[in-house]
Amino acid sequence: xxxxxxxxxxxxxxxxxxxxxxxxxxxxxxxxxxxxxxxxxxxxxxxxxxxxxxxxxxxxxxxxxxxxxxxxxxxxxxxxxxxxxxxxxxxxxxxxxxxxxxxxxxxxxxxxxxxxxxxxxxxxxxxxxxxxxxxxxxxxxxxxxxxxxxxxxxxxxxxxxxxxxxxxxxxxxxxxxxxxxxxxxxxxxxxxxxxxxxxxxxxxxxxxxxxxxxxxxxxxxxxxxxxxxxxxxxxxxxxxxxxxxxxxxxxxxxxxxxxxxxxxxxxxxxxxx
Amino acid sequence: xxxxxxxxxxxxxxxxxxxxxxxxxxxxxxxxxxxxxxxxxxxxxxxxxxxxxxxxxxxxxxxxxxxxxxxxxxxxxxxxxxxxxxxxxxxxxxxxxxxxxxxxxxxxxxxxxxxxxxxxxxxxxxxxxxxxxxxxxxxxxxxxxxxxxxxxxxxxxxxxxxxxxxxxxxxxxxxxxxxxxxxxxxxxxxxxxxxxxxxxxxxxxxxxxxxxxxxxxxxxxxxxxxxxxxxxxxxxxxxxxxxxxxxxxxxxxxxxxxxxxxxxxxxxxxx
Numbered sequence: 001x002x003x004x005x006x007x008x009x010x011x012x013x014x015x016x017x018x019x020x021x022x023x024x025x026x027x028x029x030x031x032x033x034x035x036x037x038x039x040x041x042x043x044x045x046x047x048x049x050x051x052x053x054x055x056x057x058x059x060x061x062x063x064x065x066x067x068x069x070x071x072x073x074x075x076x077x078x079x080x081x082x083x084x085x086x087x088x089x090x091x092x093x094x095x096x097x098x099x100x101x102x103x104x105x106x107x108x109x110x111x112x113x114x115x116x117x118x119x120x121x122x123x124x125x126x127x128x129x130x131x132x133x134x135x136x137x138x139x140x141x142x143x144x145x146x147x148x149x150x151x152x153x154x155x156x157x158x159x160x161x162x163x164x165x166x167x168x169x170x171x172x173x174x175x176x177x178x179x180x181x182x183x184x185x186x187x188x189x190x191x192x193x194x195x196x197x198x199x200x201x202x203x204x205x206x207x208x209x210x211x212x213x214x215x216x217x218x219x220x221x222x223x224x225x226x227x228x229x230x231x232x233x234x235x236x237x238x239x240x241x242x243x244x245x246x247x248x249x250x251x252x253x254x255x256x257x258x259x260x261x262x263x264x265x266x267x268x269x270x271x272x273x
Numbered sequence: 274x275x276x277x278x279x280x281x282x283x284x285x286x287x288x289x290x291x292x293x294x295x296x297x298x299x300x301x302x303x304x305x306x307x308x309x310x311x312x313x314x315x316x317x318x319x320x321x322x323x324x325x326x327x328x329x330x331x332x333x334x335x336x337x338x339x340x341x342x343x344x345x346x347x348x349x350x351x352x353x354x355x356x357x358x359x360x361x362x363x364x365x366x367x368x369x370x371x372x373x374x375x376x377x378x379x380x381x382x383x384x385x386x387x388x389x390x391x392x393x394x395x396x397x398x399x400x401x402x403x404x405x406x407x408x409x410x411x412x413x414x415x416x417x418x419x420x421x422x423x424x425x426x427x428x429x430x431x432x433x434x435x436x437x438x439x440x441x442x443x444x445x446x447x448x449x450x451x452x453x454x455x456x457x458x459x460x461x462x463x464x465x466x467x468x469x470x471x472x473x474x475x476x477x478x479x480x481x482x483x484x485x486x487x488x489x490x491x492x493x494x495x496x497x498x499x500x501x502x503x504x505x506x507x508x509x510x511x512x513x514x515x516x517x518x519x520x521x522x523x524x525x526x527x528x529x530x531x532x533x534x535x536x537x538x539x540x541x542x543x544x
Binding site for chain 1: 470471
């Protein structure tokens, strides 16, 4: 069968073109609802405010949480908010809907397309006004650094960028692994809520928890890598060495969930569905 | 009068049974909601536990915090109310109409649904707490029958206040598309004023004083403190129960006003 000209283009260029096609209609649709943007910003500011006040309640009783000062914890809350913004913008609207695809049969349509199904399922939609969460979160982190009197060195900023990228990759892998369970537990509609439950633990540096909990959050549920590690890089507590480890953990997580995804697809299609 | 009461009781029994059976189909989803419900108190407890260390913080030692937050998890599950979400949907998507045609006010269906759900999750939390208390002395409660009865009363009143206030919140959908946003605001405030982040005595005194005259602590913190023995003097108990009765009556009054006005407006726009 002759190869079409579309498939002879380098794969990466094609993926970008697909993304543009996916998102341009999306953006036009979302930007029409400007009231959503205002409501979204107000909501984010409110929840960031309650998070900072919560930290304040703890700091009335103690000068440090797990060795972190107040403004360091606020910087971590900024990172928490930024990562949550990515979750709301890209993960929940896409991977979070896998169970609906499976139940409504649209998963079959996705599988017949020439595009890699994992890519399709992961990046079909973007909720653009959630980008404000990311900006506000990073802004809060920057402001907190100012108040803490820490000026991050270039190496720290680089380490922050790398650990943040690793954190986002790990969050993606966790979401994918969790939602892949939908192939087996088709009747459960709210699997994504399990992520939200565990993600609550990412609001504090892992050193703020008792030692047994700390162990779980570093080695079992990778919460430590999602907010504590990037925030540590930003405040200079860890450096490029840790960033390298974080990237390795992220790579391992992506590979593992890709294998899980493939296993789920094999089982799904082999059932004649 | 007697016939009316038994009629209502029979109807409630039927509604609760129907809700119980529906919930059985969603037991995995309900279990996951339960996980979310206990996650925040457990995480908060973990941080306070580490902060308290071997000593105490504001009069609370590690065991005190453990008892407080375990009690909070139980009372939270027993006072849960989620009506704002589906009432908002009913009103905006027209699902209220066929419910209005029924002989019973839709609020009864909502109450029965609420009770059936809690029978499951409340029992689960209670059983798990009892199990954990067997191996972890810190979370054990010494509960005499007198205090247990008072705690049950406080919990029932708290559940009623929480139910009516969230129901009214849902009815705001008659006037605004942002009823759920108001619910989020309400929840955000209750993080502090209802004692979810910390026992009220650990908050700045001005904040605790403001909380004491609003309905927030009487939906959660007050029944929790009755259960754990944090509220002991007759004066404090009377004051707490007094405020609970006041706020329940106030919210029922608001409900009545909002329901009649809302229906009039709903009917007027041809809904």
